[in-house]
Amino acid sequence: MSSAPVPQHCPTPRELDDLELLVSGALVPLTEFNRPGSPVTLELPPSVDELARTAGTVELVDPEGLPLARVAWPEGRIQPLTHAAFGPFRHLRLTPRVARRRHGGRVFVPVCEPITTDQLGHLATLGPVALVAMVGQGTAAVGPVTLVRATLAAAELLPDAVVIAVPLASHADPDDDAYLLGQIMAAYAEDDPVEELDPDDSPVPAPVAAVLLADQPPPDRQGLVLFFTGLSGSGKSTLARAFTDHLLELGTRTVTSLDGDVVRRNLSAGLTFSKADRETNIRRIGWVAAEIARHGGVAVVSPIAPFDETRQQVRAMVEDAGGAFFLVHVATPLEECERRDRKGLYAKARRGEIPEFTGISSPYEEPRDADVRVDTTGRSIDEALTDVLVVLRERGYLDLLGTLHPEQETEDDALQVLYVCTANICRSPAMELLSRRVLPDSADVVFSSAGTHGHVDKPVDPEILRSLPADVVSDDFRSRQLSTRLLEEADLVLTAETAHRDFILEEQPGMFRKVFTLGQFANAVERVGADLPREELLRMVAESRPTAEPAGDVPDPYRRGRDAAVACTARIEGLLARVLPALSAHRGDAG
Structure with missing residues (x-):
């Protein structure tokens, strides 16, 4: 199932008042989809549409597979089954009808970013207010959960304020987003006044700042995924292992190495080395790394990861989890990688014995968004790693330069x-x-x-x-x-x-x-x-x-x-x- 673009017709307040079902962050009409003037359309891929027409129904489920509604297809009539029962601040996600019944008579204020000190002073002059936090993917820079927590902290500083959470995902179009926001506020406020906050540069109040600090720690406490990518034999695994060793020596952060061979034996057992399975392996690594970052840890990974699309998917996973994604392109030339090849993989690939081998019979898309680009040719491990450590220190993530020690001096051929x-x-x-x-x-x-x-x-x-x-x-x-x-x-x-x-x-x-x-x-x-x-x-x-x-x-x-x-x-x-x-x-x- 894929959602349609923002519909040409937006709901009237009365239409929105009839909306009772919350599905995947969007307001779904209680009676039917795709009717003339419908606020929401439902589009299915051709293959799914064909199956749905044969079966006569489509079932809408939450991310964990819980059935939420059944849709007669193609008529679009909806039979509600249940509401999503879980999720943070579920008790604040009120429909317009319930919000009117509980909080009518207040000034309704849409909140899309944490409230600042100057905005708080203005709100205090309005009397009883309903702060409507717009929670949805991409709407607030701080993330939906953080926005609600920050809004609740601000509400505690006001004489009389309540908080309502409304799912509104960004559609990446400022005009459409603003129009939808206006229509939603009209549905919730009806005849009550709506007050929009003017953006300003004043700091946020201390309780709000405490929430933001807890949910968005400074770089040196933020979860971090260090992602080394490069050709086989480029030195990415060696640099990743050396980095892990230095971080362990420092002892200030927890670190998890998602080594390729170990991941293959455990997390990705059963996958082949086809292009599809290799990309699945990388996405699995990315998901685990993102969960490590979510809890403030450091994850170090070093897959070849030849395709930009998959790297971007991993970046999105990490950033959605509140972590920092630090991409290192180990850009050692193909000729040098072949020279180092002790396993003879490149030779086998050139003989056609290994299909879809990156750099030979399958492309490597060089990253354009790498934080650091390192060529390990003719350099020691610590020399090459220093390029990475310098940028990590400049960005405020880690300072490991002090863990580098001069090695015992030996002849080159020792x-x-x-x-x-x-x-x-x-x-x-x-x-x-x-x-x-x-x-x-x-x-x-x-x-x-x-x-x-x-x-x-x-x-x-x-x-x-x-x-x-x-x-x-x-x-x-x-x-x-x-x-x-x-x-x-x-x-x-x-x-x-x-x-x-x-x-x-x-x-x-x-x-x-x-x-x-x-x-x-x-x-x-x-x-x-x-x-x-x-x-x-x-x-x-x-x-x-x-x-x-x-x-x-x-x-x-x-x-x-x-x-x-x-x-x-x-x-x-x-x-x-x-x-x-x-x-x-x-x-x-x-x-």
Whole structure:
């Protein structure tokens, strides 16, 4: 069902007095649609019209499917079924007849925006007033619920005032909107005076301001949806994850990452990758993000979202929920995206193996309304992210620039190796510290570690520390939590157990070519040949994808005594002896 444009004929006060049924924010005639001089027309799409003529009726329902009225078709006669029973301030939504019975004899005042201090002073001189808040999509800049709350707050400051809420959606035509407003006010006021408020620049009274502040918080407290869009391989997901990490570090806002793979497994399970299903997936992401923003949270999403229409639909969802929509176009050129493609998706698309692939066989409509445009070519994550953070700070949403820290200076070709265990106080620190002992201050390989769960900012477990060689330096070591940013920055991730590897790949399946258990990687190095150049060796291990067997795990020694700690360290030393020579670009440096 689609509503017709504003009718040429508008109702007389007597006709409006007979209107009793409220449907979807519009006044519907009690007796019939489409009669000569009818105030409302009902138009159906051709396919629906054909079905309605066959059935002889059309049923009008609310957004949740509650039947409100049955219409004989095509005659247009209406049989009311029920009123919409829910919705904020339902008790204030009075028909003209009820409003006349309760509030006749007052001055009727249409209210389309929050009442200002000067307007309030004028209203106080009018005697008893009925403030008629025009609630409907697009009529008031502040939104229908906020307008009613603000009008109620203003009414409390007047000697004798009541509030009526009347559904009146904007028709995007000032003349039509003004004419309809006049006709509605005539129906409600009848012989009582109607007083229109002149707009002015005075501030709103304090109680009204409190309502507006609660319903429309300042940017730094407003719900926010950060929407990264761009081609596959553009770096949008990497920037989104880095942003999420920085916001978590700041700790001042709740943040939800609607990661594409996670959403696909849960919210959009069953959808294909057809154009229609991909757009449905984005709309679902948008709806969830809008609900997060409605409650003051920050949602971070990074779908390709190639079509402007769908992006605009998501923007409307967010703004209707009272949130801010911040669009980031990650505008990395197609050639660079193809160069980065580790999964070979672009090559498959060019061979015709993947239909409707964005950038190849399906278009990408570049946003014209992006808040920030970022090209990640030749830039670090933090450099590219800074472009986004600067504008966010300028707009007053967030200030995350202070969370950016200079990274450890390394040579451009240095291999970043990240060791992972559970709490980052036993096994992964031992791997990191022993590796540094073998390759101290190496310019071509950098070692670090993190834990999937547990402790943060803790030293190495004392039992493990006592099991390490005496010349191992651990004074500056502190445990830390594994994050997406650490995983993204690492060239190679080596875990203590198969369970740690599975934990990472469950959330980041695209990293399977660089995440291994330490035992799995040691076996793979021996299989492909440790004497190969490092880059070639890493490529061959990644392509062979050896099986991770639990038998190759490093058992957890935590709180299991001295012998368990010594056995753990010995096992790690044995595995590193097979791995580290292959990781150094300068073979002679490995002892």
